[in-house]
Amino acid sequence: VxxxxxxxxxxxxxxxxxxxxxxxxxxxxxxxxxxxxxxxxxxxxxxxxxxxxxxxxxxxxxxxxxxxxxxxxxxxxxxxFSSEFSSIGLLIGQLRERTLEKERLLTQETRQKDDLITYLAHDLKTPLASVIGYLCLLDESPTLPDELREQYIGITLDKAYRLEQLINEFFDITRYNLHTIVVNPGKIHLRSMLLQMADEFFPILEPEGKSILVNAPPDLVLIGDADKLARVFNNILKNAAAYSYENTVIEINVEEKDNQVVLAFTNQGDPIPAHQQDTIFDKFYRLDSSRSARTGGSGLGLAIAREIVRAHGGTITVSSTLEDTTFTVTLPENPQDCS
Missing domain, CATH: 1.20.5 (Single alpha-helices involved in coiled-coils or other helix-helix interfaces)
Structure with missing residues (x-):
């Protein structure tokens, strides 16, 4: 071991x-x-x-x-909002303002649609009732004298034309609001157009001692859609004829200014209150609260005129004093300004 x-x-x-x-x-x-x-x-x-x-x-x-x-x-x-959230508060405030504006526009649009139905029913009811009434008289009275029968037929035809005019105006304003207005520009001899329109209004104005005076350069040529601008001038003249005093002159003064054509339609009549001058181009606006048949259309004429003028790249305004009322239409001479 x-x-x-x-x-x-x-x-x-x-x-x-x-x-x-x-x-x-x-x-x-x-x-x-x-x-x-x-x-x-x-x-x-x-x-x-x-x-x-x-x-x-x-x-x-x-x-x-x-x-x-x-x-x-x-x-x-x-x-x-506290200081640390001031930027967030600002954004929320802007968002709230935009939301309120959209709600306001939606409410306004809904109200306008309701107004459209109300005014359509109101404006169509009177001439339609007349048509029905006179047709009933003709149907129930076969022994009417020929002179009276012709008178009733003439009144019925006038009311039928009135119905057609109202319906066309409602269709026009609806189309102009929902679709872009197509402008077909061409050369317009403005003085000739205005003189022709003055002749067309002569039978309407002459019984009340009214007349139209055109002051326009003889060689002035405007580029625009002749049919649509004629509609504008016609609507303004209809308004002037309806609201001017008897035995007065409706003046149309035209001038060129800064590559623009300025047309001033002046009539002597009751002044338009200042607070109403901003709304006179709104749909269904009428100076007379009764919306009587004597003073004309559905309240769409000036609204249609504004849409057409805007489509040409121009403006339409109104000014009114105790002496007279003037509608001013300003249009560009350059056809490229038309949209």
């Missing part, structure tokens, strides 16, 4: 073993340090994330309260 013999380490070997133990301890401490740094980093990230979420929730709750207070007010003020 071989005996175990204990051998003591030499000083060099003891030093080596001591160094190995130190390196192992250092490596262990380094691992612990790295793990500790990683753990601290994770903890800091989690805490920061929690605080950020908490801050976001706080801001959202604050914004929610301020929004609720803003929406509950009938006339809210942007001061309800």
């Amino acid at each position: 071989k005996a175990f013999v204990w051998q003591e380490s030499t000083p060099d070997e003891a030093l080596i073993h001591s160094g190995l133990r130190w390196y192992r301890l250092r490596d262990f401490l380094m691992v612990i340090f790295v793990l500790l740094c990683f753990g601290i980093t994770i903890a800091v990230w989690l805490i920061s994330r929690y605080r950020a979420k908490k801050e976001v929730r706080r801001h959202l709750e604050l914004l929610s309260r301020q929004l609720s207070a803003y929406l509950e007010e009938a006339n809210p003020d942007l001061s309800l």
Whole structure:
């Protein structure tokens, strides 16, 4: 049996073993340090994330309260938003204004549609009742004198034409509102057109001692849609004829100014109140509250005129004093301005 013999380490070997133990301890401490740094980093990230979420929730709750207070007010003020939400409040205010404007336009459009039905029924009822009434008289009275029969037939025919005119005007304003007006530009000898229209109005104006005076350059040529512009001038003259005093002159003055043609239609009659001059071109507008048949159409003539003038790239305005009323139509000479 071989005996175990204990051998003591030499000083060099003891030093080596001591160094190995130190390196192992250092490596262990380094691992612990790295793990500790990683753990601290994770903890800091989690805490920061929690605080950020908490801050976001706080801001959202604050914004929610301020929004609720803003929406509950009938006339809210942007001061309800704190300084940190001032930009958001400004955007919300702009969005609210746009929404209110859209609601206003929708309400106005609905009201205009209701007005269209109401005025259509009102304006068609009177001439239609006359047509039916006179036709009933003709049917029930076969022995009427020929002179009286012809008179009734003439009245019935006039009322039928009146119905046709009203229906055409309603179709026109609907078409002009729903579709882009197509302008077919061409050369228009303006003075000749206006003189011809003055002749056409002579039978209407002469019984009341009225007349039309045209002052226009003889060689003036306007580029535009002749049919549509004739409709504009006709509607303005019909309005002037309906509201001018007896034994007065309706003047049409035309001039060229800054590459534009300016037509001024002036008549002497009751003045248009200033607060009504902005609405006179609205559909169904009438100066007389009774909408009597004596003063003419459905209240669509000037509205149609404005749409046609706009399609030509021009403007139409009205000014009124105690002495006279003037409708001014301004049209570009350049055909490229027509749309």
